[in-house]
Amino acid sequence: MNGTPEKRWIVVGVDGSDSSRYALEWSANQAAQRGRGLTVLTAVGPPDAAGAFREIVPRGGEQETSDRLRDAQALVDYAREWIQRLFPELDVRTRMPTARAADALLEEAELPDTAAVVVGSRGLGGLASAFVGSVGVELAAHAPVPVVVLPKKHETAHRTKGRVVAGVDGSESSRRAVAFAFAQARWTESELVAVCAWQPMAAFVSAMGPVPPEAFDDDAVEASARRTAEAELDEMRADYPGVSVDLRTVRAHPVVALLDEATPADLIVVGSRGRGGFGGLLLGSVSQSVLHGAHGPVAVVR
Known part of the structure; x- marks a missing residue:
């Protein structure tokens, strides 16, 4: 025994944006080609995830948290079902941690069975989207595995071959x-x-x-x-x-x-x-x- 995990996983962060949808499809295609599993992750940020802006960001209390959890569950369920229609033989698992997106993905990247992390370059969310690839940059700087960042639009969809x-x-x-x-x-x-x-x-x-x-x-x-x-x-x-x-x-x-x-x-x-x-x-x-x-x-x- 050498401690190597039996199966390695590609982790993809999704948030419902076009960019993360392309990242999801690209990741699934890569996992299918390389015999990997696919981990679909969406982060349900805590109430103070706004950081320095938390004092001016309105909070909705328990109802808001419940709504975010419900929406996150619906998102990962839809993503899993869609990918399994495209790649029926692919092993797909979901994660829904309560954390900042970058923190949640970094924690997943540090697991011994993670082969790579994939994200879109722009997500949802107003002001945050002005910082192009902020999550991608943070991941690429700190993740112990390769980080792949997908733009909002690209041409490497299912069955498209590139160099x-x-x-x-x-x-x-x-x-x-x-x-x-x-x-x-x-x-x-x-x-x-x-x-x-x-x-x-x-x-x-x-x-x-x-x-x-x-x-x-x-x-x-x-x-x-x-x-x-x-x-x-x-x-x-x-x-x-x-x-x-x-x-x-x-x-x-x-x-x-x-x-x-x-x-x-x-x-x-x-x-x-x-x-x-x-x-x-x-x-x-x-x-x-x-x-x-x-x-x-x-x-x-x-």
Whole structure:
């Protein structure tokens, strides 16, 4: 016995919004393809879930709590029934914790049988929806498993095949992201497109005093970026010999390179932090910007 759970589960957060509906369908499709179970979770926030605004948010007392519980039960029941019509063989279970959405999903992410957590980028709820992907960003920064964020509209619905597009930069976070991307490509029988973005070094080193001539040689910089990417990919190719890999070195900012490469049908995979990230930030600037700008699903791997 090695302590590995017999079945692993993909957890999806739902709240009745279009974004979470797409997340639910995407998650179910992934679970069916990979032999996982699906956990459908909706959080029933406590009365003080408004945080700093709790003093000005009206409270409805026990009746409001009862109504929220009833609505949450109806939502998870509907979600389970709908998914089981699409995927009759899929194991589906539901959760309805009394907690903030991010806290409830993080607690589920920490269970040993959880493989990934999936959420929509925008939920219901007025002011909160102005903070694009606030739950997704919090999850991606802290969850011990990959977090996939789905936009409001996307093209990776049931039976639609896309590629897996992964950012590669040689960092530890990137290596873990690439490993996830290879596994995802194998299970979904997709092509893996590895994107290694590079930028001219002169703009970064000209203020640092004398620099070697090769720092101004774009060909040398691109060749170095390609060597870094190839070394990272070679670590995984032996484990996934059936995965077709297309390495692209692109002269651009990493965010621009990834968003330009991916279509709405593709899954973008990024590490939570690349090289040179600031430890005090929830997420690295690249992963956060990709989450905000993508028109398809994005997986963030810590």
